[in-house]
Amino acid sequence: MARRPLPRILSSGSASITRSREFARTAADSATDVLHPLIMITRGLRLLAGAGRQKWAATPKDRRGPTLFLVAACVLVVALVPYGSVMALVTVMSAAAWKGRQRTPVRTGPDEAETGRLQSLYEALVPYFSTAEDPSPLFAHGGDWDQVFSDYAFDADGRISRLRVAYPAYFTDSEAASRARIEQLLHAKSGRGREYRFSWDEEGNRLVMSVLDALPTSITAQRFVIAPGETVLGFTDEDAVRRTVPVSDGEETRDAPGVVWRTGARTTEPHLLAVGQPGSGTTTLMRSIALQALQQGDILIIEGSGIGEYACFNGREGVLAVECGAAGALATLEWAAQETERRLFEANRARQSGDAVPEDTRRLLWILLDRPSVLGHLAAAGGGPDPQELLQVPLRHGRAANVTVVMAEQFDSLDGLSDTVRNHTRARVVLGHCSPAQIESVLGIEPHTTPTPDVPPGRGYARLGTGPVLRIQVPATPDPHDDATGEAQRQTVLDLLPERRTAIEATAPDPEPARTTAVPDPEPAQTTAVPDPEPAQTTAVPVAMESVAISD
Secondary structure, X not given: OOOOOOOHHHHOHHHHHHHHHHHHHHHHHHHHHHOHHHHHHHHHHHHHHHHHHHHHHHOOHHHHHHHHHHHHHHHHHHHHOOOHHHHHHHHHHHHHHHHOOOOOOOOXXXXXXXXXXXXXXXXXXXXXXXXXXXXXXXXXXXXXXXXXXXXEEEOOOOOEEEEEEEOOOOOOOXXXXXXXXXXXXXXXXXXXXXEEEEEEEOOOOEEEXXXXXXXXXXXXXXXXXXXXXEEEEEEOOOOOOOOEEEEEEOOEEEEEEXXXXXXXXXXXXXXXXXXXXXXXXXXXHHHHHHHHHOOOEEEEEEEOOOOOOOHHHOOEOOEEEEEOOHHHHHHHHHHHHHHHHHHHHHHHHHHHHOOOOOHHHHOEEEEEEEOHHHHHHHHHHOOOOOHHHHOHHHHHHHHHHOEEEEEEEEHHHHHHOOHHHHHHOOXXXXXXXXXXXXXXXXXXXXXXXXXOOOOOOOEEEEEEOOOOOEEEEOOEOOOOOOOOOOHHHHHHHHHHOOOEOHHHHHHOOOHHHHHHHHOOOHHHHHHHHOOOHHHHHHHHHHHHHHHHHHHO
């Protein structure tokens, strides 16, 4: 049986309906474009009228009469002024057009990709924040994340940059292991390679996770505006400390939050220990402290590695000695112990007699010791005492004698530090990429952030005594004699160094007579013009110490 064709009106009806819809949509768009100014002005007049009603409702009743009188007077003045009505109409229309303009719509929620990320994070937290005995759990498979996630934000890549989590009250948030599991999960699900900070509110059962911006590395060594007895170790987050330090950052000057370490007789953390991996920036921190210490007192520098990282300080005003060998280091530390005892004796005698403490005992003395484990190994090989034994007097009585000890060591030699050093160096700094367990072994507690795998030199954590753990970035203080140092940074460090000490130049042999006597006989000239480097180094240190002892 052949099929009968459909009527023409039914076969062509869908096409005509589609053409009618397209024509109506085009007409509506054209009308909207033509009437857009009128629509905008109408919307603006409606908004202005609503604002006027709100203003009138907020006006007290005793002030409504004077307000009406003032408005009527203004209307009368505008009406009497030539072309006043036209100007008033144009002003109102302009205000309405500006008020009724289209604005960029504000996002009120996450998009589809962000919603999926929040839902997957919610599902991942279900095994940790739920139990089978809970009749109405906050976290359940297939549940709604809106009930527990709030104050969320995303970065340009669509990763979570801030999140507030509400967890059940029975979660063991007082246990470090439980908190560590949640932090590790959030860190892995939110994206690695960034530094996160976790703030636990045990009372309100809330956890706030936020991504921290990287600390700036552009601040270099300079003369910081600080009080006497204070040292800037580095710079941290703005909300971590309440004090800022004016710094020169490139071509601009700004206030940066600084980690300020106080030394002297009234401090509770008189000595400092810096620990890090090779290339982490501990030597940079020591040079930065040395440059600041020279503005307040005298320093002794003992370098255990023997590389010559502190050669730029040799012979400068205020630098009593720069030692690299084991014998010179032991002699220097022995003198430092005797100087500490002498200061204690002089201060005690002055207080008993009712006199003021002598000026030489009030001048700060800094002992900077880099890599003491290497010196201990060399001293043990030579049959000498451990340098750390000679540090017992400065460490125990340094605060009363205005003697400050700063030590730098690496993690692989941290076990070689004595108990005296560990007990008296309560100001701690950890630099470089370290695990949370390594940071806890030095600072006493774990950091409140997640360490990143790649960090620049001088980046780490600091803790002064029993205070909080702070992120820190040490000011760039490179070795000016290093070929890899830029010219600008080299000149900056050289400008901060004091002048050469004239006492050493006076004790050194005169080069001009050596040249005149070396002309007739070349052999004696070599013996007199090229002195033995070992005696030159050993004689320079005692001269400096003897001059200090005489002045004392």
